[in-house]
Amino acid sequence: MLTVDQSIEAFLDAHKDARLESYKELLRIPSISTLPEHRPDIERAAQWIVDELSRIGIEHARTFDTAGGHPLVYGDWLHAEGSPTILVYCHYDVQPVDPIELWETAPFDPFVKDGRMVGRGSADDKGQLHMHLKAAEAMLATRGTLPVNLKFLFEGEEEHSSVGLEDWLRANAELLAADAIVISDTGFFEGNVPALTTSLRGMMYAQIDVSGPPVDLHSGGFGGAVQNPANALARIITELKSASGSVLVPGFYDDVVPPTKEERFEISCLPFDEGDFHRQTGVPELVAGEPGFSLLECMGVRPTLDVNGIWGGFTGEGSKTIIPAHAHAKVSCRLVPDQDGEKIFEQLRDFVAQVAPRGVKVEVQNLGTAKSLRMDANLPVSKAAAKALEATFGKAPVAIRSGGSIPVAAMFDEVLGLPITMLGFTNPDDNAHAPNETMVLLNYETGLRTITRLWDDLGRMSPLEARMGGTTA
Ligand SMILES: [Zn+2]
Incomplete structure (x- = not known):
């Protein structure tokens, strides 16, 4: 027409x-x-x-x-x-x-x-x-x-x-x-x-850098005595989200404007084909990011926290027994009104410092935010x-x-x-x-x-x- x-x-x-x-x-x-x-x-x-x-x-x-x-x-x-x-x-x-x-x-x-x-x-x-x-x-x-x-x-x-x-x-x-x-x-x-x-949604992008010994150490000679940066990083990342998908950084949800009843109703009326969406993703199963919210709500009106990349230590073929000198992760959050990216970064940085295991140095860099x-x-x-x-x-x-x-x-x-x-x-x-x-x-x-x-x-x-x-x- x-x-x-x-x-x-x-x-x-x-x-x-x-x-x-x-x-x-x-x-x-x-x-x-x-x-x-x-x-x-x-x-x-x-x-x-x-x-x-x-x-x-x-x-x-x-x-x-x-x-x-x-x-x-x-x-x-x-x-x-x-x-x-x-x-x-x-x-x-x-x-x-x-x-x-x-x-x-x-x-x-x-x-x-x-x-x-x-x-x-x-x-x-x-x-x-x-x-x-x-x-x-x-x-x-x-x-x-x-x-x-x-x-x-x-x-x-x-x-x-x-x-x-x-x-x-x-x-x-x-x-x-x-x-x-x-x-x-x-x-x-x-x-x-x-x-x-x-x-x-807005965005906060950070990088977590964990460093231990100045060089990779032999895990036979030093394992058990020094903290392993890769293990420490894994522990930090685990602390960031609950098993059910909620973000555990204190204050993270403080400024989130919850969707109104009308908004939730409108979202529920969208012609969303979950099966088709599932096929597009290619994953074995879809998981709503947070309990109590639908998939579309999790993707549109709720904030997220995702690890975008993680590296450190020996990643070649075969085995090499070391305690890596350092390990890193890129972490980003999709933000919703009225979350402030700078504030979310500070909350993340402080929380990472708080949960970081002893024996390693941890730094969090702010790579950018968007409203x-x-x-x-x-x-x-x-x-x-x-x-x-x-x-x-x-x-x-x-x-x-x-x-x-x-x-x-x-x-x-x-x-x-x-x-x-x-x-x-x-x-x-x-x-x-x-x-x-x-x-x-x-x-x-x-x-x-x-x-x-x-x-x-x-x-x-x-x-x-x-x-x-x-x-x-
Ligand atoms: Zn474009």
Whole structure:
């Protein structure tokens, strides 16, 4: 069920092949932000987008350097007098391709198979960025004008911790002045059901380093007399969680906002197929992280603590009898409102010091934190987005509480204080960050019509109305 302006529909129809060709062209640029050897590709992708913005009639298209070293792309069109100004965010950098041997085809040689665009970045997030370009192009080409004022901000280091973004946002808050923000970097619910993401979890990432003797010692000569760092680390990790899955760090749950009855009801109504989800994981059995909470609750509205990696001592083939000099673990927590990452780090650090066995030196490093964020589904822009999704996909979107973290959303919230709508279109089986990434072309094609529809709806809103719900506005 497509209900968009007929002239736009005719334009989109007539340009379908060219559009897919252009999509592929962007995907062919291997803009991997974490690998320095791809720096020229990052520049090339940024320039490709600047050229494309200018070509379709977006003004002031240019790049900005950030402290992180990967250019931001900006462009605007500000002639819809009296209409809201929307800041649109996507990112053009992509994840590395490892493990490359699991790709069925070359990751940067995109092609269409079974109704999907296959290739790194097809979904996360070049596909969604491209949808915004093509939506604006169709409107400008057919009408010569846009119903809203648009400011595009396309990041080049989202997959590289957005290292330079926050400082840049603070320094350029005036340039980014808007009434609302639309972020397209999320996706649909299981079963490819249209969705709007209404919360994101935050993050705390730490490393525990346990050291004992200055060098590995012979376990025959010293075993029994000195503390073993690997054993000590295992003991520390055991103390962090109960057998049933609750985190035992004192204070960890103090600031957690419990889900309301309504929220729990909404979550229980989501069309979640547990069997299908189980199959996707490949594990013998699913375990809810905490007693008293459903799987979806554990993944969306409850915090977690996970060991992400553990190493130390002899790990080669065969046997070598040593007491290792040191052992290490990476530990991360997904956080929910109103947990504070810095505070959680301090609680973890103090608890680790308290439970650490005697005879070893233990250090805990903070590798970074990101804030969690809740977005009100009743904001005017979010409601308009829900309406546009329903009108184009024929199905009202479900509200999902994402277990993931998009630090940029919290940065926008803190620096700009504007209402945020997370409008994402990717299919849940898109393999983002994994081999064989895909975007369902029906989501792409319908989604870009959703965007034009949303701009039309927002064009009928006053700037003040679009702004309602911002934290500082
Ligand atoms: Zn992304």
